[in-house]
Amino acid sequence: MKNLIMCAALTLTAAPALGDTATSLTVGEGFTNPIGFHEASPVFSWKLPKGVKSQTAYHLETTSGTKAWDSGWVNSDQSTFVPYGGEPFSSRQQVDWHVNFRDENGKECGWSESAHFELGLLSANDWTAQWIKPLGESDPKVEAVAWLRRSFSATKQIASARVYVTARGLFELQLNGARVGNDHFANGWTSYHKRIDTLTYDVTRQIRSGENSLEVMLGDGWYAGRLIWEKNNKAVYGKDPELLLQLEITYADGSHDTIVSDGQWEGTFNGPVISSSNYDGESYDARKEVTDWKPVTANPDLGPEQLAPKPLPPVREVETLGVQNITQPQPGHFVFDLGQNMVGWAKLKMPVEKDQTITIHFAEMLKDDGTLYNDNYRSAKSTDTYTAAETETIEWEPHFTFHGFRYVELTGLPQDATPQKDWVTGVVLHSDLRQTGTFTSSHAKLNQLQSNITWGQRGNFVDIPTDCPQRDERLGWTGDAEVFCPTAMFNYDCLAFWKSWLGSMRDDQYPDGRIPHVIPDVLPKWKGDSPGWMDAATIIPWGVYVRTGDTSVLADNYSMMEKLVGWYRSQAVNGLLPKIQGFGDWLQPYAKSQKGDTPFPLIGAAFYAHSAQILADSARILKRDDDARRYADEAAMVKQAFLAKYFDANGKIQNAPETQTAYVLAIAFDLLPEDLKANAGANLVRLVGEADGHLRTGFLGTPYIVSVLDETGHGDLAYDLLFQETYPSWFYSINQGATTLWERWNSYSHDKGFGDVSMNSFNHYAYGAVGQWMYERVAGLAPDPANPGYKHFFIRPLVGAQLDSASAKLETLYGTASSAWTKQNGKVVMDIVVPPNTTATVEFPDNRPPQTVAAGEYSFESGLK
Ligand code: BGC
Numbered sequence: 001m002k003n004l005i006m007c008a009a010l011t012l013t014a015a016p017a018l019g020d021t022a023t024s025l026t027v028g029e030g031f032t033n034p035i036g037f038h039e040a041s042p043v044f045s046w047k048l049p050k051g052v053k054s055q056t057a058y059h060l061e062t063t064s065g066t067k068a069w070d071s072g073w074v075n076s077d078q079s080t081f082v083p084y085g086g087e088p089f090s091s092r093q094q095v096d097w098h099v100n101f102r103d104e105n106g107k108e109c110g111w112s113e114s115a116h117f118e119l120g121l122l123s124a125n126d127w128t129a130q131w132i133k134p135l136g137e138s139d140p141k142v143e144a145v146a147w148l149r150r151s152f153s154a155t156k157q158i159a160s161a162r163v164y165v166t167a168r169g170l171f172e173l174q175l176n177g178a179r180v181g182n183d184h185f186a187n188g189w190t191s192y193h194k195r196i197d198t199l200t201y202d203v204t205r206q207i208r209s210g211e212n213s214l215e216v217m218l219g220d221g222w223y224a225g226r227l228i229w230e231k232n233n234k235a236v237y238g239k240d241p242e243l244l245l246q247l248e249i250t251y252a253d254g255s256h257d258t259i260v261s262d263g264q265w266e267g268t269f270n271g272p273v274i275s276s277s278n279y280d281g282e283s284y285d286a287r288k289e290v291t292d293w294k295p296v297t298a299n300p301d302l303g304p305e306q307l308a309p310k311p312l313p314p315v316r317e318v319e320t321l322g323v324q325n326i327t328q329p330q331p332g333h334f335v336f337d338l339g340q341n342m343v344g345w346a347k348l349k350m351p352v353e354k355d356q357t358i359t360i361h362f363a364e365m366l367k368d369d370g371t372l373y374n375d376n377y378r379s380a381k382s383t384d385t386y387t388a389a390e391t392e393t394i395e396w397e398p399h400f401t402f403h404g405f406r407y408v409e410l411t412g413l414p415q416d417a418t419p420q421k422d423w424v425t426g427v428v429l430h431s432d433l434r435q436t437g438t439f440t441s442s443h444a445k446l447n448q449l450q451s452n453i454t455w456g457q458r459g460n461f462v463d464i465p466t467d468c469p470q471r472d473e474r475l476g477w478t479g480d481a482e483v484f485c486p487t488a489m490f491n492y493d494c495l496a497f498w499k500s501w502l503g504s505m506r507d508d509q510y511p512d513g514r515i516p517h518v519i520p521d522v523l524p525k526w527k528g529d530s531p532g533w534m535d536a537a538t539i540i541p542w543g544v545y546v547r548t549g550d551t552s553v554l555a556d557n558y559s560m561m562e563k564l565v566g567w568y569r570s571q572a573v574n575g576l577l578p579k580i581q582g583f584g585d586w587l588q589p590y591a592k593s594q595k596g597d598t599p600f601p602l603i604g605a606a607f608y609a610h611s612a613q614i615l616a617d618s619a620r621i622l623k624r625d626d627d628a629r630r631y632a633d634e635a636a637m638v639k640q641a642f643l644a645k646y647f648d649a650n651g652k653i654q655n656a657p658e659t660q661t662a663y664v665l666a667i668a669f670d671l672l673p674e675d676l677k678a679n680a681g682a683n684l685v686r687l688v689g690e691a692d693g694h695l696r697t698g699f700l701g702t703p704y705i706v707s708v709l710d711e712t713g714h715g716d717l718a719y720d721l722l723f724q725e726t727y728p729s730w731f732y733s734i735n736q737g738a739t740t741l742w743e744r745w746n747s748y749s750h751d752k753g754f755g756d757v758s759m760n761s762f763n764h765y766a767y768g769a770v771g772q773w774m775y776e777r778v779a780g781l782a783p784d785p786a787n788p789g790y791k792h793f794f795i796r797p798l799v800g801a802q803l804d805s806a807s808a809k810l811e812t813l814y815g816t817a818s819s820a821w822t823k824q825n826g827k828v829v830m831d832i833v834v835p836p837n838t839t840a841t842v843e844f845p846d847n848r849p850p851q852t853v854a855a856g857e858y859s860f861e862s863g864l865k
Helices: 003-013 444-460 480-490 495-508 536-548 552-571 601-621 625-648 661-668 672-691 702-711 715-722 730-735 766-779
Strands: 022-025 033-036 043-047 055-064 067-074 094-103 115-119 132-133 146-153 158-168 168-175 195-202 211-217 242-251 258-259 266-268 273-275 281-286 294-299 307-308 315-322 324-330 332-352 357-363 385-387 394-395 403-409 424-431 436-440 781-784 794-795 805-812 814-822 826-833 839-842 851-853 856-863
Touching: 003 536, 022 094, 033 195, 043 094, 043 294, 055 839, 115 132, 132 146, 132 266, 132 730, 146 158, 146 242, 158 168, 168 281, 195 495, 211 242, 242 444, 281 332, 294 794, 315 332, 332 357, 332 385, 332 444, 403 424, 436 444, 436 766, 444 480, 444 766, 480 495, 480 536, 480 766, 495 536, 495 552, 536 552, 536 601, 552 601, 552 625, 601 625, 601 661, 625 661, 661 702, 672 702, 672 715, 702 715, 715 766, 766 781, 766 805, 766 814, 781 805, 826 839, 851 856
Parallel strands: 033 115, 195 307, 281 385, 794 839
Antiparallel strands: 022 043, 055 067, 055 094, 094 115, 132 242, 132 294, 146 211, 146 266, 158 195, 158 242, 168 211, 242 258, 273 281, 315 424, 324 332, 332 394, 332 403, 332 424, 357 385, 357 403, 436 805, 781 794, 805 814, 814 826, 826 856, 839 851
């Protein structure tokens, strides 16, 4: 009724009343009014106002100067990823757009407010700039910073100005002494030899008529800095960083000026930043001026790399953490506790004495004596230093480094110093993605687990998904990302983030179809061949598609998936993979090796079948019917071979050791016929019982074990595992003080101390993959793969004995969806929200018939089972 009234009112008014028309207009992967946008033929999304049930038609218009495109009325309920149908847009083009829609009663609801976007430079032809760097070479013993500058005069009144800029390496740009933008580690990390992302900044207000100066700092970053644990492994992509910059000014009289990076610039490696390194930290000597300016080396050859606007939000400062506590475990060593394992850096605001060097060490954990435990950083020095020019109060933060830490230690202070909490602030940096999901419950430890999962995601979403943020690794390990992807998609809007990283995966796929272990690939010596890691190429596109409904993620990656499945095929003997190797069920507790007890060939065949099935499903969605049939046959053949080899007629593992993970993968990937599935589930229950109600799964089995138990009718045991307090379990690490997920459940324990230092990260998100089950089953908010992107979804809470209530809220592309339940007087009260233009099917804890509901807010009462 509500929406009827709203739309009726609109037909009487010419101008749209706010709140009645479509809202939240976004372009591409969810960008709001972007500049430097990356797609010439974009897609459009909008939300319908609250009260509307559904859309029956839309009408979309774009205008750009004198050019317009009008979709006309299209009878469709599609309000997400609606394709643009006009002439492709070109570089720099500014576009306005708005949308009108008809609701479920056919009532026209009026034009939305206008949204707009502006294209970046789409091709290399748009660039007249040259790659520049200071003359000569930097000191190879450090990760030197380069400074580049030029001044110029803007002769007339300025109408608008844009800087298009990128680096081989990392850049920080200043115009007239003020920072341009607030991005860090720009331009990010891609497979640099193939693709370099460019950024666009609106500097209209920063530029002035008359004299102006541009100054740029370049850091080695991932391009030229240290990477991986091997000695002297530096300059993987290039020796020194380089800059490409184009400033385009439009004057009020319509004329233009362009200032580009070229031979007119000056450069130097001599300045206050002595070294700035991702792994090793930054040394800053405030006594040094930037000196020795010389002409630069300029190269007009733009190189073979694709230059394209950055398709994901850059890393930014998203939050700061204050110090909770200061200790002095050794004379002169002051340890500041931020209370949370985080990623970023420490900002100093403190008094210093002339010529004094403050040394800043970081650690995720403290030893028993209160001193820093940072042996687990391995060769990463992760140390910043600041040398003071004057006796004064400084404010300082580094430039091209980041640390994974909870504790900050300052040394080098005067003897009589009394450190104050506000001397140190934790600056949290990560890809600036929009937080979309929240999960909460009546159980403090479960809430702590959700917090740990979220912090793990923040710390490891630094332009690419990394395994860990602190040691000499911080790499885009495919397996870790693959298992965490669904959970990540609940917590943050990471569509653009995944699509960008998948682009690098396509760039780095080996010609034979294998996927490197890490993306971007900086481990060329280890040709990737690990099932469960390589399958990031199929599992991530599918996981992203299911949660967004964006079919382009399947289309873009389709041939990568085909090549991977082709590689499996080339290794297979009658559908099985007898020779396959890999990382196995990595870090399974109590296993004979760190690769776990589940045989490689079993894992290999399971992932081959799963990837082939995803490929078949993707072909079906993309309407490649012949492919869909062919790959479905292949998947069925591999499943059959898997079944015949590894399962007896009673659903028990044969020809391989019985492991939890073997059962988990067989059930999770749907490799068993229904009747055997139940038996396999019962066998898994037996194995969990034999482990005294504990996990015996590693990186591959752990993400699925609770959902597999649940799916086979053992939801109570799934809950018991999730709530298990003793090793190995999620709560065990929390009982040892975890504020993030750890690489091993016992990376630290109160009774045994620290685990094996060679691999002892306190910020590894892989085991956080259980977050998916918490959202989908504990709270009960689950996507429907048949109607992706929450066009239709399920409310299906599994009410656990350990909880009195649970709830999840998710900002879907259609609006807020939520599912909350509370036990009340022996019943369960379910409060749910279904966003406009979607439907949900509610499955009740007392197993009464499900009910499908349209957009709206509902409260149901159900009995317990
Ligand atoms: C990383 C992982 C990764 C693994 C592969 C480790 O060093 O930290 O998380 O998946 O190697 O075996």
